[in-house]
Amino acid sequence: MNIEKIIDDCKIYQKQIKQYDPDPFYVNYFFSKFIDSINMVIEGVLDEANRDFGLFITEKISYEKFLKKAKEKNDVKAIKFSEWYIEKINQEHKSRFPKAIKKICELKIKENTLPEIKIMIRAKDRYENDINQQIIVSLSNGKLRSKEELQIEINRELPVFLEVINHKRTENNEPSVNENQIATSSFFDIEDIFQVEVAYAAEIYIPVLLRLVEESRKKIKELASWS
Numbered sequence: 001m002n003i004e005k006i007i008d009d010c011k012i013y014q015k016q017i018k019q020y021d022p023d024p025f026y027v028n029y030f031f032s033k034f035i036d037s038i039n040m041v042i043e044g045v046l047d048e049a050n051r052d053f054g055l056f057i058t059e060k061i062s063y064e065k066f067l068k069k070a071k072e073k074n075d076v077k078a079i080k081f082s083e084w085y086i087e088k089i090n091q092e093h094k095s096r097f098p099k100a101i102k103k104i105c106e107l108k109i110k111e112n113t114l115p116e117i118k119i120m121i122r123a124k125d126r127y128e129n130d131i132n133q134q135i136i137v138s139l140s141n142g143k144l145r146s147k148e149e150l151q152i153e154i155n156r157e158l159p160v161f162l163e164v165i166n167h168k169r170t171e172n173n174e175p176s177v178n179e180n181q182i183a184t185s186s187f188f189d190i191e192d193i194f195q196v197e198v199a200y201a202a203e204i205y206i207p208v209l210l211r212l213v214e215e216s217r218k219k220i221k222e223l224a225s226w227s
Contacts, residue, residue, distance in 0.1 A: 001044040003213055010037045010209065014202040017186075021199045022150075024117040025142040027186040031117075031198055035108045038101070041209055045216045049085075052224045053078040077223040084219050088212065097201040098208050100193045107190070115188040117198065121154060121161050122185055123177045129168055132187065132195050133161040154184060 013034040020026035046061045055069045055078055063086065070078035093102045104114060120132040135153045137144060144150055158179060166176045186198040 001040070001047060003041055003044040003048075006037050006040050006044065007206075007209060007213070010034055010041070011206060013037065014199070014206060017202050018199045022119045022184045022186045023144045024119065024139065024186060025144075027198055028114060028117050028142075031202065032108070032114055034202055035101075035104055035114065038205070038209060039105050039109060041213065042105070045213060048217065049078070049081055049220050052220050053081065077226055081219060081223050085216065088215060088219075092208050092212060096193060097196065097204040100188075100190050100196045101201055101205045101208075103190045103193065104188075115190050117186045117188055119150075119184055120187045120195065121157060121182055122197070123165060124181050124183050125175075125177075127169065127172070127174050129172055131161075131165050131168060133157050133164075134187075135184070150184065154182075158182070 013030045016030040017027055017034065020030065043061055046063065046066050049055075050057045050061055050066060050069075053070070053075055055066065055073065055075065057065055057069050059065070063082070066078070067082045070082055089102075093099045107113060107115070118134050119137055120134045122132045123130050135150075135157050137150055137153050139145065161182070162177060162179065169176055185200075187195050188198060190196065
């Protein structure tokens with residue numbers, strides 16, 4: 001498995017999500033590819049550890065199978081890696097967006113599905129306490145029918161959105177937003193994490209994935225070199 005090639009694919013899918021946003025059909029399609037690629041990278045890291053520690057796991061690998069085999073063989077190096085690895089995973093997924101992506105990766109493995117994609121209005125320049133407003137647009141086979149129909153629904157919801165977001169921003173001493181400073185994006189909810197912007201979450205996750213691969217390889221090399 002070529003992890004670097006899969007990470008390159010992740011970057012391509014992330015750009016395609018951004019390109020087609022907010023069309024739910026294409027965003028969902030490329031987001032599914034993005035999530036599958038993340039899961040493949042994680043599997044690839046564990047495969048490298050399996051090979052370098054000589055655990056000889058021949059079935060499709062997972063963290064649980066790796067740890068079980070390491071304990072069965074009483075392989076101190078592999079056990080040490082598994083302890084470091086789970087701590088690294090937890091550390092990298094504490095913040096909101098990586099945590100949401102991790103939950104979706106788990107959902108995709110267990111149920112082969114993704115959360116429903118919602119189209120929402122947001123401010124172009126984000127502030128932490130900003131609200132987003134869902135808009136309901138007629139779709140044809142899951143796709144946006146036209147930019148004109150999308151704009152009609154944006155215009156319908158815009159006055160209320162601007163009133164609410166600017167009220168909150170005034171309370172927080174933040175700059176107000178006008179109709180030229182809004183955008184539409186695809187969002188999802190996952191468990192207790194709500195209104196996660198797909199394109200932004202995917203963009204944020206690429207560096208997380210790169211760190212996980214790089215630091216895992218360093219740890220594998222460090223432990224494998226123990227005498």
